[in-house]
Amino acid sequence: MNKFSEKDxxxxxxxxxxxxxxYMEKLNKEYIELLSGEGNASDKFWALEKRIRGDKKDCGV
Structure with a gap:
């Protein structure tokens, strides 16, 4: 039995x-914050890459 109507x-x-x-706008702002923080450019790059890889698996993306 279908729980949702066509209108839904x-x-x-x-x-x-x-x-x-x-949701993507929220993520972009978080990425900018990550990249704008203190630390080595390479560390920020790899942290961003890891974060994006994880975010792509989220159902909201």
Missing amino acids: WKLFRSKIAVWQEA
Whole structure:
């Protein structure tokens, strides 16, 4: 039995792109903060690479 109506799916589809963009904007700000912090450029680069790799696995991306 389908728990969600067609109206629910239409609403979800209309909102998902906005939600994803807002989430990606939040991530971008966090990446900028990471890169702007103190430390070696190489350490920040590898920390960012690790963070992005983990974030790509998140369902919000």
